[in-house]
Amino acid sequence: MPGIRAGQEARITYFQSLSAAGFAATAISYGPGRMGFGLFVPAFAATFQLNDITIGLISSLGFGGFFLSLLAAQVLLGRKGPEVPVLAGLASATLGMGLVAAATALPVLAAGVFFASASAGFAWTPFNDAVHRKIRDADRPTALSEISTGTSVGIALAGASALAMVYAGVSWRVLWAMFALAGAGALVANRAALRQVEKSDEAPHPGSWRALCDGAMAPMLAAGFALGTSSAIYISFAGRHFAQAGGVAGLPAAATPGAVFLCFGIAGLAGLLTGRFRSMLGLAPLLRLAMLAGAGSLALAALLPGSWAxxxxxxALQGVHVMVTSAILAFWSERLFPSLPTLSFTAALLATAAGNILGPAVAGAVSDALGMTVMFLGAAVIPGALGLALRGRYVREHPVRPG
Structure with a gap:
């Protein structure tokens, strides 16, 4: 039938265009935007004379921007549809990266990190709404996994650029200027893809937030907080920690952070298979494995910082932890609250952002007092304990409120 065929073609078009647009948005905002400070910490520390406490505070400031932009994105989504918050996020990324590239004083660097990291809060959650309304149910986990895994490509490319900085003698300022240009390009592409997605009917009123007050949310919020705390600590300190340990055989110490984030991003492509893993293993076992991967990542950083292994x-374990857990939160929230897909996902990411803010600030103080090894081992306890505690009876998947 012509009408049915046209509808199927429209769904395929939306699947392709929204997946590609979301992939580009997350690649920029969650790649160099959210991860870039930690990747270039050794260069920033040398230029601006940063210690562990200052690094932790700037990182937490950036993640504070992420927290605030999550709330702003929800308001903009209800009033303007997904296009406006996504474009605001990519504009924030472009501005923040440009400020970092031009920074000659610490306050300007901190402001750039704030705006660059804030882009992530604006630019991801609106895609949950667009995907929920424009893509059929069977394809949503795949589309959401593809969108979230844009982060992996962004991180891998940022890591490769950091390696180029060392081997080709490229200034970190030039690289951040290139990141800003990439943000502007993603802004133009997303404007074209999201123009036909209408305004959401999901308004962020108090009744909507109260609808999320269900026991089924508790494991999701705990997973989000554990992800946020452990990943922010890793992002902020791992590159510098491996470099300070002397690097690894055959690799200059200055190139170590680039290698860390390149491996992080490539391994994170496992997030593309999250939907398939869930079908094979079930949600609770998959989430448990993702948390234990995060714990193993931090433990290895503490115990074996001077080896390739x-x-x-x-x-690699951190990449799997971050990307698989992120994809889980995206489709788990949509499954639990099909009538509030973006608000429920925002709630999960607010828990992540709370961990993002708390983790680096505390870790910087612990590292300054007790050393990096103790700090990383302590951080490993957070996802490790949750992974061991998770049981199937706590991880509910069927809808809390019918959509």
Whole structure:
């Protein structure tokens, strides 16, 4: 039938265009935007004379921008549809990266990190709404996994650029200027893809937030907080930690952070298979494995920082932890609250952002007092304990409120 065929073609078009647009948005905002400070910490520390406490505070400031932008994105989504918050996020990324590239004083660097990291809060959650309304149910986990895994490509490319900085003698300022240009390009592409997605009917009123007050949310919020705390600590300190340990055989110490984030991003492509893993294993076992991967990553960073096995294994496990857990939160929230897909996902990411803010600030103080090894081992306890505690009866998947 012509009408049915046209509808199927429209769904395929939306699947392709929204997946590609979301992939580009997350690649920029969650790649160099959210991860870039930690990747370039050794260069920033040398230029601006940063210690562990200052690094932790700037990182937490950036993640504070992420927290605030999550709330702003929800308001903009209800009033303007997904296009406006996504474009605001990519504009924030472009501005923040440009400020970092031009920074000659610490306050300007901190402001750039704030705006660059804030882009991630604006640019991801609106895609949950667009995907929920424009893509059929069977394809949503795949689309959401593809969108979230844009982060992996962004991180891997940022890591490769950091390696180029060392081997080709490229200034970190030039690289951040290139990141800003990439943000502007993603902004133009997303404007074209999201123009036809209408305004959401999911308004963020108090009744909507109250609808999320269900026991089924508790495991999701705990997973989000554990992800946020452990990943922010890793992002902020791992590259510098491996470099300070002397690097690994055959790799200059200055190139170590780039190698860490390159391995992180490549391994994170496992997030593309999250939907398939869930079908094979079930949600609770998959989430448990993702949390234990995060714990193993931090433990390897603490215990084997001077070997390729420690660096590659730690970075790869962190990539799997971050990307698989992120994809889980995206489709788990949509499954639990099909009538509030974006608000429920925002709630999960607010828990992540709370961990993002708390983790680096505390870790910087612990590292300054007790050393990096103790700090990383302590951080490993957070996802490790949750992974061991998770049981199937706590991880509910069927809808809390019918959509």
């Amino acid at each position: 420690g660096l590659a294994g730690s970075a």
